[in-house]
Amino acid sequence: MVKTATAVLSALLLCAWGALAQEFVSASLNIIEELEKLKNMEQRLRTVEERLHSRSHIEKKLQKENEALKTTVEMMQATLESLQSVNEARQVAFSASLFASGSGYIGPFRSVEAALIYRKVSANFGNGYNNETGIFTAPLKGVYYFRFYAHCHTGNQMAVSLYKNDKVQCSVFSERPWTNGNASNGIVLILEKGDQIYTKLWDKSWVYDDHESYTSFGGFLLFPL
Template structure:
């Protein structure tokens, strides 16, 4: 009796185990059937990536070339701008030079005659010197000043046009002190008129023709340790005139 019960129990356990194994196999099969197919081959993926990388590299090369071209264009534009600025500056300089030349031509056409003559004093008697330095003599009594190139307040003649001018000057002295005066062009010593008396009255005179540029200044200066004088007879004088323009 006990043997029969044992075999009955064993059959029951085997039956349950077999049923469980079949159930597990069915679940596994279902899971396998539900899985997605495998992705494409890894080599194909790598090939696609290589092609894409090559395309990107080629694009980068093209962009680099375009960037180089743009940089070259910008440099060329900068060079052209510099040249344009230089041309503008040259144009301004040429325009200024042309304007100056036109003004000079106008001045040449307007100023055709220049002449002046003046003596040292207007009235009375005046002695000048001696001094240890050379001073500009101011000839106050103006009898002629065509063109107004001589300034009776400074004693300086200023050339209004480029040309050749002639100047004469005369100084009067007395006693035993030298009478002397020198003609100056700007800061340049030209000629000296000088007389060394021992007594009585003496005079010294000289003349010079000078090529002057516009604005050059001519004056007569008292020589050092010299003395001159003038009175109503107007012994001491300074004259000049334009000979011709150039």
Template sequence: MKALVCILLLLETFVFVVQQQVDGGLNENEISQQISSEDGRQNPPQTDTLRAEASTDSQQYCDLGIPDIHAALRELTATVTEQKENIRALETQLREQQTFILEELNKKNEEISNLTLSQVEELRKENRDREIAFSASMMESGSGYIGPFPTEITLTYKKVFTNIGNAYNPITGIFTALLKGAYMFRVSVYGVGGTSVTVSIVKNGEHVVTAYDNQPQNALNSSNGVVLILEVGDVVYVRLWPNTRIYDNENKHCTFSGFLLFPLR
């Protein structure tokens, strides 16, 4: 409060001096006297009462302000220490959670890996069950004619090159479908001029496609193929037509082959 009064008096003096200079000015002595006069009014001699009040204020500041600061610092230090303990506890909990999560992830990865290997093995087994293919030629050894006959006959291809799935029977010459699916079959024939060569691929007793050639002399060659949709148990084989003949030797001209393109549901 005292400081505010002093500031107001100084401002009053400053305004007065400025006003005097504007009106005509004061000399330096007058200005000095004016300032001295104002100082006298602002700062009267300090009495014992004022000195006692000042001393009392200072003592109260020392008694109240400084102890409060120390108490606040002690409280702040205690709070920081508590927060550090909380942080350490959270870090420990986080490390434990991370360890647990990593262990669970490793378990899941191992389970997925085992499951994947199991599925792959199952698919392999399933595919092995679906692997069906065969290829065979007429003569197992040597050479010779087959035919002519007065009626159709089923040809038996005795020299087996491939018989995956054992769906072809070299004794009967018959292929039996083990799975429902789309199958590819092909037949090739060879003969000598003078007698025609004619064979047909037959499904369940029905002629499907025919390989045929006829000329008076020289070699005869023909082939044909077909894709068939077969049910389980359907049979496919080759029939030699009546009054025709084929010839085979170590070069394996006459062949019958087939394989599963893809299974069907």
């Protein structure tokens, strides 16, 4: 009888331990699953962080490239503006005739001091010519071409010279022609910026002009130096 009770008790204890062991194993399995989930979440977090880091790196790189492009555009704009300014400075040409309206003559004078003033301006690119003084002032150093025409009537002396600063460069002359007289001359000159070009009558000479613009003065820049 005692042996039987002992056997039953042993069986009950084995069952209890078995149940506890099952619960422990089951709990262990749950813990392992949770740990695996945590590892998966950790891996996903790392992936997200790596992507964010990569995106941040790309954004910084794009920002630097954008700043570089902006600087390049600004430099190109400044260069284009400079080239435009230089191109505009090279556009030098003028043409003018003696009278803005009406007809008549200028001269003769016993002593000629001032330049002939050509009032009727048909072109003045670069604003080098001044129709208040009759003087062209070179806006930049370069090689220029100038020409001038003069007209006179029968029996009157006509003589005009072209000056660079205060020195004669070329002239036209007609000594009391039998009919109306015309003369012209031209010259290529090297000018420094600020050099002045103008024409002057000779003493005791005169020129005529009317709406046909017989007497005129003009010039233009061939190329800068």
